[in-house]
Amino acid sequence: MGLYYQKNIDKVENCPLSNHEGDLVLFRLIKSSSMEHDDLLPKSANPRYKATQHECESWGLSTYDNLKSAVSNFLLMPEKLRSRFSHVAKVNVTSDFGIKYKTLDDKSHFTLFPMEDDKILDKFTVVEKLP
Template sequence: MELKYQNQLEQIENCPVENLKGEKILFRCVENPMTENSFIPNAVLLKPKFNDNCLAWGLSLFSNYDSAKQMLNNLSKNKQMNYSNIAKSNLTDLDGIKHTSKNKNHFTFYPEKNTDILSKFALVNEK
Protein backbone atom coordinates (compact mmCIF):
# COMPACT_ATOMS: atom_id res chain seq x y z
CA MET A 1 0.00 0.00 0.00
CA GLU A 2 1.38 3.38 -0.96
CA LEU A 3 0.48 6.15 1.44
CA LYS A 4 0.02 9.85 0.87
CA TYR A 5 3.38 11.50 1.71
CA GLN A 6 5.09 8.12 1.17
CA ASN A 7 8.42 9.76 0.25
CA GLN A 8 8.52 11.75 3.48
CA LEU A 9 7.43 8.77 5.60
CA GLU A 10 10.24 6.64 4.16
CA GLN A 11 12.78 9.17 5.43
CA ILE A 12 11.74 8.47 9.05
CA GLU A 13 12.76 5.21 10.71
CA ASN A 14 9.85 2.87 11.59
CA CYS A 15 7.28 5.21 10.12
CA PRO A 16 4.41 4.72 10.18
CA VAL A 17 4.21 2.55 13.23
CA GLU A 18 1.84 -0.41 13.67
CA ASN A 19 -1.48 -0.60 11.95
CA LEU A 20 -4.77 -1.22 13.74
CA LYS A 21 -6.58 -3.74 11.57
CA GLY A 22 -10.27 -3.69 10.75
CA GLU A 23 -12.95 -1.06 10.32
CA LYS A 24 -13.05 1.81 12.80
CA ILE A 25 -15.38 4.79 13.09
CA LEU A 26 -13.23 7.84 13.82
CA PHE A 27 -13.86 11.56 14.22
CA ARG A 28 -11.88 14.67 13.19
CA CYS A 29 -12.17 18.40 13.78
CA VAL A 30 -12.72 20.03 10.38
CA GLU A 31 -13.30 23.39 8.78
CA ASN A 32 -16.68 24.87 8.02
CA PRO A 33 -17.31 24.19 5.20
CA MET A 34 -15.28 21.00 5.14
CA THR A 35 -12.62 21.07 2.40
CA GLU A 36 -9.38 19.25 1.54
CA ASN A 37 -7.67 21.80 3.83
CA SER A 38 -9.28 20.00 6.77
CA PHE A 39 -7.06 17.01 6.03
CA ILE A 40 -3.58 18.49 5.80
CA PRO A 41 -1.16 17.03 8.37
CA ASN A 42 0.82 19.24 10.75
CA ALA A 43 4.10 18.30 9.06
CA VAL A 44 2.85 20.06 5.92
CA LEU A 45 1.19 22.99 7.72
CA LEU A 46 4.10 23.71 10.05
CA LYS A 47 7.08 22.65 7.95
CA PRO A 48 9.96 22.32 8.45
CA LYS A 49 9.30 22.09 12.20
CA PHE A 50 7.84 18.54 12.11
CA ASN A 51 9.54 17.07 9.02
CA ASP A 52 11.18 14.30 11.11
CA ASN A 53 8.12 13.57 13.28
CA CYS A 54 6.29 10.50 11.99
CA LEU A 55 3.03 11.27 13.80
CA ALA A 56 2.95 14.77 12.30
CA TRP A 57 2.60 13.26 8.80
CA GLY A 58 -0.66 11.57 9.82
CA LEU A 59 -4.08 13.00 10.58
CA SER A 60 -5.24 13.32 14.17
CA LEU A 61 -8.51 11.44 14.70
CA PHE A 62 -10.57 10.46 17.73
CA SER A 63 -12.46 7.32 18.68
CA ASN A 64 -15.62 9.15 19.71
CA TYR A 65 -17.49 12.39 19.19
CA ASP A 66 -16.91 13.63 22.75
CA SER A 67 -13.12 13.33 22.46
CA ALA A 68 -13.16 15.27 19.19
CA LYS A 69 -15.44 17.90 20.74
CA GLN A 70 -13.09 18.26 23.71
CA MET A 71 -10.16 18.81 21.32
CA LEU A 72 -12.21 21.37 19.43
CA ASN A 73 -12.97 23.21 22.66
CA ASN A 74 -9.27 23.22 23.59
CA LEU A 75 -8.19 24.88 20.34
CA SER A 76 -7.23 28.54 20.41
CA LYS A 77 -10.04 30.98 19.58
CA ASN A 78 -8.36 31.68 16.25
CA LYS A 79 -8.27 27.99 15.28
CA GLN A 80 -11.83 27.48 16.55
CA MET A 81 -12.98 30.01 13.96
CA ASN A 82 -11.58 27.76 11.20
CA TYR A 83 -12.14 24.32 12.74
CA SER A 84 -15.67 24.53 14.03
CA ASN A 85 -17.16 21.19 12.98
CA ILE A 86 -16.64 17.52 13.61
CA ALA A 87 -16.74 14.91 10.88
CA LYS A 88 -16.77 11.13 11.13
CA SER A 89 -15.71 8.27 8.92
CA ASN A 90 -15.80 4.50 8.91
CA LEU A 91 -12.20 3.82 7.88
CA THR A 92 -11.14 0.42 6.58
CA ASP A 93 -7.76 -1.20 5.99
CA LEU A 94 -7.97 -0.16 2.32
CA ASP A 95 -8.20 3.54 3.30
CA GLY A 96 -4.80 3.67 4.99
CA ILE A 97 -2.99 2.96 8.25
CA LYS A 98 -4.66 3.59 11.60
CA HIS A 99 -2.29 3.97 14.55
CA THR A 100 -3.57 4.16 18.12
CA SER A 101 -1.59 6.06 20.73
CA LYS A 102 -1.25 5.58 24.48
CA ASN A 103 -4.40 7.67 24.77
CA LYS A 104 -6.89 5.11 23.46
CA ASN A 105 -9.21 7.91 22.30
CA HIS A 106 -6.61 9.32 19.89
CA PHE A 107 -5.54 7.85 16.55
CA THR A 108 -3.16 8.91 13.83
CA PHE A 109 -4.34 8.07 10.34
CA TYR A 110 -2.06 7.84 7.31
CA PRO A 111 -4.31 7.85 4.23
CA GLU A 112 -3.62 5.61 1.25
CA LYS A 113 -2.34 7.65 -1.68
CA ASN A 114 -5.53 7.36 -3.76
CA THR A 115 -8.08 7.63 -0.95
CA ASP A 116 -10.55 10.46 -1.61
CA ILE A 117 -10.38 11.63 1.99
CA LEU A 118 -13.04 14.31 1.57
CA SER A 119 -15.63 11.78 0.41
CA LYS A 120 -14.76 9.44 3.32
CA PHE A 121 -15.89 11.93 5.99
CA ALA A 122 -19.31 13.41 6.74
CA LEU A 123 -20.17 16.23 9.13
CA VAL A 124 -21.72 15.18 12.41
CA ASN A 125 -24.59 17.09 13.96
CA GLU A 126 -24.58 15.95 17.57
CA LYS A 127 -25.22 17.59 20.92
Protein backbone atom coordinates in the same frame (compact mmCIF):
# COMPACT_ATOMS: atom_id res chain seq x y z
CA MET B 1 -0.86 3.18 -4.61
CA GLY B 2 0.87 4.42 -1.49
CA LEU B 3 0.03 6.61 1.44
CA TYR B 4 -0.44 10.34 1.03
CA TYR B 5 2.99 11.97 1.62
CA GLN B 6 4.70 8.57 1.25
CA LYS B 7 8.03 10.14 0.17
CA ASN B 8 8.10 12.27 3.33
CA ILE B 9 6.96 9.42 5.58
CA ASP B 10 9.73 7.20 4.20
CA LYS B 11 12.30 9.69 5.54
CA VAL B 12 11.13 9.08 9.13
CA GLU B 13 12.45 5.95 10.81
CA ASN B 14 9.81 3.39 11.85
CA CYS B 15 6.98 5.41 10.35
CA PRO B 16 4.17 4.74 10.44
CA LEU B 17 3.96 2.47 13.43
CA SER B 18 2.06 -0.81 13.31
CA ASN B 19 -1.52 -0.73 12.08
CA HIS B 20 -4.47 -1.05 14.47
CA GLU B 21 -6.40 -4.09 13.28
CA GLY B 22 -10.07 -3.94 12.38
CA ASP B 23 -12.46 -1.36 11.08
CA LEU B 24 -13.08 1.89 12.95
CA VAL B 25 -15.22 4.99 12.71
CA LEU B 26 -12.97 7.99 13.26
CA PHE B 27 -13.76 11.68 13.73
CA ARG B 28 -11.71 14.65 12.52
CA LEU B 29 -11.97 18.36 13.26
CA ILE B 30 -12.40 20.31 10.02
CA LYS B 31 -12.45 23.95 8.92
CA SER B 32 -15.90 24.34 7.36
CA SER B 33 -19.29 22.71 6.85
CA SER B 34 -17.97 20.65 3.92
CA MET B 35 -14.84 18.57 3.51
CA GLU B 36 -12.06 20.21 1.53
CA HIS B 37 -8.56 19.04 0.64
CA ASP B 38 -7.15 21.43 3.26
CA ASP B 39 -8.90 19.33 5.91
CA LEU B 40 -6.66 16.42 4.94
CA LEU B 41 -3.34 18.21 5.19
CA PRO B 42 -1.08 16.85 7.91
CA LYS B 43 0.72 19.30 10.18
CA SER B 44 4.09 18.85 8.46
CA ALA B 45 2.67 19.70 5.03
CA ASN B 46 2.46 23.29 6.27
CA PRO B 47 5.81 25.11 5.83
CA ARG B 48 5.31 26.82 9.23
CA TYR B 49 5.81 23.43 10.88
CA LYS B 50 9.00 22.45 9.09
CA ALA B 51 10.57 21.56 12.45
CA THR B 52 8.06 18.71 12.88
CA GLN B 53 8.92 16.97 9.61
CA HIS B 54 11.05 14.38 11.43
CA GLU B 55 8.07 13.35 13.61
CA CYS B 56 6.02 10.46 12.28
CA GLU B 57 2.68 11.62 13.72
CA SER B 58 3.04 15.00 12.04
CA TRP B 59 2.58 13.30 8.63
CA GLY B 60 -0.68 11.65 9.71
CA LEU B 61 -4.12 13.04 10.44
CA SER B 62 -5.26 13.60 13.99
CA THR B 63 -8.54 11.75 14.59
CA TYR B 64 -10.64 10.44 17.48
CA ASP B 65 -12.58 7.21 17.89
CA ASN B 66 -15.74 8.96 19.10
CA LEU B 67 -17.50 12.26 18.59
CA LYS B 68 -17.47 13.18 22.28
CA SER B 69 -13.67 12.94 22.45
CA ALA B 70 -13.27 15.04 19.30
CA VAL B 71 -15.44 17.80 20.77
CA SER B 72 -13.82 17.55 24.23
CA ASN B 73 -10.33 17.89 22.76
CA PHE B 74 -11.49 20.83 20.66
CA LEU B 75 -12.71 22.58 23.82
CA LEU B 76 -9.32 22.04 25.50
CA MET B 77 -7.43 23.75 22.68
CA PRO B 78 -6.21 27.33 23.04
CA GLU B 79 -8.69 29.77 21.52
CA LYS B 80 -6.39 30.63 18.62
CA LEU B 81 -6.18 26.97 17.60
CA ARG B 82 -9.94 26.43 18.11
CA SER B 83 -10.65 29.26 15.68
CA ARG B 84 -9.28 27.06 12.86
CA PHE B 85 -12.09 24.52 13.20
CA SER B 86 -15.86 24.74 12.85
CA HIS B 87 -17.15 21.18 12.33
CA VAL B 88 -16.48 17.50 12.91
CA ALA B 89 -16.46 14.92 10.12
CA LYS B 90 -16.55 11.15 10.44
CA VAL B 91 -15.04 8.48 8.26
CA ASN B 92 -15.38 4.70 8.22
CA VAL B 93 -11.84 3.33 8.16
CA THR B 94 -11.47 -0.16 6.75
CA SER B 95 -8.26 -2.13 6.33
CA ASP B 96 -7.76 -0.81 2.79
CA PHE B 97 -8.25 2.85 3.78
CA GLY B 98 -4.79 3.24 5.25
CA ILE B 99 -2.84 2.86 8.47
CA LYS B 100 -4.18 3.93 11.84
CA TYR B 101 -2.82 3.66 15.35
CA LYS B 102 -3.37 5.09 18.81
CA THR B 103 -1.17 7.98 19.77
CA LEU B 104 -0.62 10.28 22.70
CA ASP B 105 -1.85 9.49 26.16
CA ASP B 106 -5.44 10.07 25.05
CA LYS B 107 -6.86 6.58 24.52
CA SER B 108 -9.38 7.92 21.99
CA HIS B 109 -6.79 9.62 19.72
CA PHE B 110 -5.64 7.93 16.52
CA THR B 111 -3.15 9.05 13.90
CA LEU B 112 -4.46 8.16 10.46
CA PHE B 113 -2.31 7.74 7.34
CA PRO B 114 -4.76 7.38 4.44
CA MET B 115 -3.95 5.71 1.14
CA GLU B 116 -3.93 7.98 -1.91
CA ASP B 117 -7.48 8.04 -3.25
CA ASP B 118 -9.11 10.41 -5.73
CA LYS B 119 -12.44 10.07 -3.91
CA ILE B 120 -11.19 10.41 -0.33
CA LEU B 121 -13.27 13.53 0.37
CA ASP B 122 -16.45 11.59 -0.45
CA LYS B 123 -15.65 9.11 2.33
CA PHE B 124 -15.97 11.77 5.03
CA THR B 125 -19.34 12.97 6.32
CA VAL B 126 -19.75 16.19 8.29
CA VAL B 127 -21.67 15.25 11.43
CA GLU B 128 -21.65 18.20 13.82
CA LYS B 129 -21.01 21.92 14.13
CA LEU B 130 -18.54 22.69 16.91
CA PRO B 131 -19.59 24.94 19.81
